[in-house]
Amino acid sequence: MSEDFSDLKAIYFDLDDTLCGYWNAAKGGLKHTFSSVTLPDGVTPEGLMEAWVAEFRDFAEEIKRDHWYEIYLSQGGITRMELMRLALARLGIDDARLAFELGDVYGKERRSTLALFPSARELLNALRGQVTLGVITNGPADIQREELQDLGIEDCFDHVFIEGEMGEGKPAPRVMQRAVDAAGCEPNQIMMVGNSFKHDIVPAREAGWRTCWIRRDSDVPVTSRTGRVEELPDGAVAPDLTITHLDELYEILTSAGVIGTVPARKVN
Ligand SMILES: [Mg+2]
Incomplete structure (x- = not known):
């Protein structure tokens, strides 16, 4: 390994699709929802999924721009229902009650199937007490808190930065600065x-x-146009590390002495 990571003092993790399989849970949740809720005549689960994906592409942009952003920051449920309403409207259906039911079933199903990736807990346990540990995650305040609690990892972190709680998210430079200030070390550590x-x-x-990019084959959003995991953009500088599994990071940090032989504090 050419890069030396022995001087690392803090590690910040993204949450969704870094530590837990958000898109896995979302895709399964949508499929379950559209096939289990009774749909109006002429609307198929596949047709509704297509409409949802099309609306998500537009709405994901809109959320960041107008009055929706304030709503989205505090709670995920309302924009989830609105997206269902828009998907139904795209198919000519005006039914607020059905939109509510679809959003509700989807939210519950996604929540109940969201899971940590293999080795995520072991890695956090091994790092706990060795370096300052944090999470920086985009998304609504209530949903992101809920995810950390449901996954049982909230107590692993010294610092938690959530877009919904900060009023802004990654890639804003101010978000990274907050994390530097909290860590109390040099940015390159x-x-x-x-x-x-x-x-x-x-x-x-x-x-x-320093940067570690995790590219899993399964990390393909439901809205992906290519159906493939994201590539390094043309002309972009490669991250310090590119991995496909958290085990690789565990090994690298062990070789660097960041994960030591001194037993770390356990988190269940
Ligand atoms: Mg992510």
Whole structure:
């Protein structure tokens, strides 16, 4: 390993699709929802999924721009229902009650199937007490808190930065600065571990951090147009590390002495 990571003092993780399989849970949740809720005549689960994906592409942009952002920051449920309403409307259906039911079933199903990736807990346990540990995650305040609690990892972190609680998210430079201030070390002693090149790797690199990009074959959003995992953009500088499994990071940090032989504090 050419890069030396022995001087790392802090590690910040992204949450969704870095530590837990958000898209796995979302895709399964949508499929379950559209096939288990009774749909109006002429509407098929496949047709509704297509409409949802099309609306998600537009709405994901809109959420960040107008009055929806304030709503989205505090709670995920309302924008989830609105997206169902828009998907139904795209198919000519005006039914607020059905939109509510679809959003509700989807939210519950996604929540109940969201799971940590293999080795995530072991890695966090091994790092706990060895370096400052944090999470920096985009998304609504209630949903992100719920995820950390449901996954049982909230107590693993010294610092938790949630877009919904900060009023802004990655890749804003101010978000990275907050994390630097909290860690109390030099930016180049911090590593960002994340699955999104744009939201995790680019802002961390620009802030002078070390970067670890996790690219799993399964990490394909339901809205993906290519159906493939994200590639390094043309002309972009490669991250310090590119991995496909958290085990690789565990090994690298063990070789670097960041994960030591002194038993770390256990988190169940
Ligand atoms: Mg992510």
